[in-house]
Structures are given as structure tokens and as C-alpha cells.
Amino acid sequence: MYFTAATLALAFASGVSAHAQMYGVWVNGVDQGDGRNVYIRSPPNNSPVKDLASAALACNVNGGKAGSSFVKAAAGDTLTFEWYHNTRTDDIIDASHKGPVITYIAPYTEGNGAASIWTKIAEDGYDSSSKTWAVQKLIANKGKQDFVLPANLAAGRYLIRQEIIAHHESDTAYNVNSARGAQFYPSCVQFEVTGSGSAVPDQNFNFNTGYTYSDPGIVFNLYSAFTSYKIPGPAVWNAASSGSGSTPAPAQTSTSSSFVGGATLLPDTTSTSVAETQAPATTSVAVVVPTTTAAPTTLVTVTSAAQPRPTKCGGRRRRRSRQ
Template sequence: MVNFKSLVVAYLAAVPAISAHYVYSILTIDGQDTPDWRYIRQNSNNIQPTKHFLNAGADFRCNSGSFANAGRTQVARVNPGQRIGFKLWNRGKILHPGPSTIHMSKAPGDVRQYQGDGDWFKVYQDIICGPQNPLRDSDWCSWDKAEFGFTLPRDTPPGQYLVRVEHIAIHGAQSADTEFYFTCAQIEVTGSGGGKPGPLVKIPGLYSRDDPALRFFIYGARSYPYTNVGQHAVWTGGNTGGGGGGGGGGGGGGGGGGGGGGAALWGQCGGQGWTGPKTCSEGRCVVSNEWYSQCVP
């Protein structure tokens, strides 16, 4: 006879492993949820992560099988200045350590026919928000979060875009077992913005095999500073192509000041090679590591 208590114990032991996998299926606009998969291309990977990204090829853009669903996925109209966010399909929370990023790529025409083989630019990044001395799981900005997103820069050029959301789970990174969770939304930006987004990158090509951010040993030297994933900055507006906002190695969010003046709250304000603002329009500039300083309250 099957022991009921044993079954319960086995089930409870399995739950964390099941719930630890996830997929972004909900686009939010100014805090309002839209239905699952209405504006996000559904993929065939479902909740399973991509682990060997160098072998993923074009599927590393919007995930396996997603382009087959592009034509039946609707296009959300978004105005510059509105907030775009993403939630998990089961309204769950992220419980893996690691950074989150959002990239955009402008389609040459109808985004439903676009495979994402053009240029991409980063509009959001969160990494470490806690003291990291020593580094704890709860120090990651995305830890235990149900949703994250960014404010669409007011000078974003009009047109249709892919918006790629990604969380990188690095709990197994030391053994080359990094997990990538990502999907793409389809949006149309209105208005007449004349900004020049950048820096520009290609996908695949976003990360390298030896990227230290993808091989970080979180269970070893836990106070070791985490470096900027992808090594390119967040664009938050302006015509510099380099952006003026958050995105370097330590910090929480896609905010940041473009153009003149100080960086906005959570924006980047220093670091090796940084050419943007060195002061903060709000808060104070705090050094996270040699690559990144951030405006914090």
C-alpha cells in the first residue's frame, strides 16, 4: 500500500523546484495588467529556462518557437512617458538570485513580421539593491518581486518594437549552469521622439562565454563585487547613443538622467569608463564597485 505521508513529503519536496521555473506572459502598462500572451509572444519553452545560450542562436532573442506566434500576438500602443512592466504567468515572484534586464529593438516595419535580427539597446537593468556585505539572496533587486519595468523615455523614436524582458538566474553559474528566462512583447511607440538609443548590440552576441557576470560564484566569495551584465549601459533618453541612466554593475532600476544635469534616482553616476553624469539630481552617488556608482536615496 502506498504510504500517504510519504507521498505528501515527496510532493512538498518537489514544489520548490517546480515553482522556481517561470515565464513572463503578462505585459503591464501604467500598472494595469493585460491578459496573458496578448502582447507577448508565447514560446514553446514554456517555464523552462534556456541554459546553453551560445547554442540557442536566433532563439536567444525571444525564446524557442516564439516567432511562430508573432502573427497572432497583438501590438500594444504605448506613449512615451508611460511605464511598461512584466509579470509572471502565475502571478508568482522571482526567487532566484541574479540580475534582470530589458532590451528594445525597433522593427523596420510590422513587428509581427520581425525576428529581432536588428539592433538592440538596453532600457532597464537591476542588479544589487542590498548592502552585499556579505552578499545575500535578498540583496538582489529582483528577489521576491512580482513585477518589474521601466518608464519609456520621452524621446523614444516612434515605431514598432520588440521589448525583451530577461531574468538571469545565477545560482548554478559557477558550474556553467546559468539559467535565462526571457520573452518578447510587441509594442508600438507613439509620438515624435527624436532620441538616438544606444549603445547598440546584437542578439545573439549580447553575452560572451567568459562574461564574469554569468560565471559568478554566489556561494563562494559572497562579498565579491558583481560586474555589469553585458557590459553596456542603459539608455534613458537623449542623442548620445550611450544613455545617461542606470545599468552598470550595481544597481536597481532603469531610471537615470539623460542629457545635462545630474543622474536621476537609481541612475548611474560613476564607474570606470563612465562618461555620463557624475552627480545626482536626487539622492547621493554611492560607489558599488570600480565599474559602477549609483544614485540612491
């Protein structure tokens, strides 16, 4: 890829750090209102998570701090997650922070989500035909990312996690140079789903073990001559072909319960605020999940010798401004 002085200047200018976090949810086009610290487990600021060993990789800092309410939706509904930078409908995230937007679901837990409970239900990465990243679409759509709840999803309470992965510094792994590495912006939303479906999400994905520094979708040189991009994590779950009607395994003993998909879940009630660099939590998160695992995607990343790298993203955290 040929670099002009202007291109490199824009890359270096990414140090101004326009980061992102989630504002709220829309259900079939209807705004559910400001969800921050209400139905969204909101972090204290818009800074990214970079350490793959951090418990915050699942639901961000404050991931174990349950919200006071749930978004109500039916299986098959179209959901829209709305992101912002400092104020609603602003620049959303710096245009240099190109990467995928990925959505997962898990049975509801009051724990921080750092466990083998997640199933991928939607993803958007790099469109080679238009040479467009999901983050570029997100910015163009004023911070809104649509996806559809699986029509066969069992009724109950869930966490739905959507993340932005920014690749402007991911040519070097975080464990090699902590000043660089992919930037993760995860956000977890509490949902109560209705419907007559019987499909129970069953991929049992764990971000702390499933995302690795050997993954080409995590350590990725955005400034190389690439023709494709392999989105990290499992394949998107096919609810229609899952083990519908199967009985989940009994939950582990805990002190509180929630009702999900016809089964009583006994989640961990520990509420923990975890710093980005903290090691993953070891508290068991008792949830009801089957045991099959989906096969990974098979796209191949093609890279060439790395070009000059941009400077690191700004080190100073931004405080979220008032709306």
C-alpha cells in the same frame, strides 16, 4: 561565506525547479490583459535558455512567431511586466534563482530577434547595501517589474525584451558542463509607441555575440563571498544624448514592412520555433538601427574560492498550467 546544513539543504532543494515566464503588461498601472501568444511571443513552457549560441536567447523559443496585437504606450510611460511560475500571482520563481532583471528594446521585426538590433533601457542587479537581488524584489512584488519608456523615444513599433538571469548554477559555464550554467528567461513584447520624440535606439547589441562565457555577469559564483555584481550587456542607453533626428540607414530588401520612428523597416518574415540548444539563426533580420555602441559597465566582481555547489536545477520541463 559560512554555510550551515540548512543553507545547503535549501540550495539542493532548488532542484524542484520553479521557473518563470511572462503573463502580461501594465501601462501606467492599467492591466493590458493576458498577453500570452497575443502581444507576447510566449514560449511553450517556462524552461530556461542556457546555450549562448542559441537563437532562443533573444526572444526565447517561439521568438520568431509574431503576436496578433501590440501594447499601446506613449514615450515616458511607466510599464510593468508581470511574471509568473505556473499560475498568475503564484510563487513567481524559486527563491534560489537569484540574479538580475534586464530590459532591452529593438525596432520591431517579425524575425526571432537574433541579430544586432538591441538597446538596453533598464536594469536591476545586486544591491550591495541591502544585499538584495532583483529577482528577490520581483518575487516580493508579486512578479511585477517596473521601468520607464525613455521620454525622448521615437514613435513607432518595437519589441521590448525583458529577461531574468538565474545564477544558482552559474559557477560553471554551460559550455563546460551543460548540466549547469546561468539560466536565461527572456520574453519579448510587441509595442506601438506614440509621442514626439526623435531618439532611435542605437546600441546594436546582439545577445549571441555580446553575451559570452568569459563575462563575469554570466559565469558567476552565487555561493562565493562577493561584494558586487557586473550586469552583463552594454550600459543603459541615454536617449536624451542619442543622435536625435538622425536618419537611419536604408533597410534591406524583404517582403513586409513596419513603420518605426519615422523610418520604414523591412523585417525578416521568417517565423521559426527554435529549440534551446539550436545554433543561432543565420537569416538576416532587416531592421533600421544606427551604428554606435555604448560602453560597457565597469563594476568589478569580487569572488573567493567556490563553496560546495548545489545540485542541478530539475531536468524535467513543466507544462504551463491553465489559469
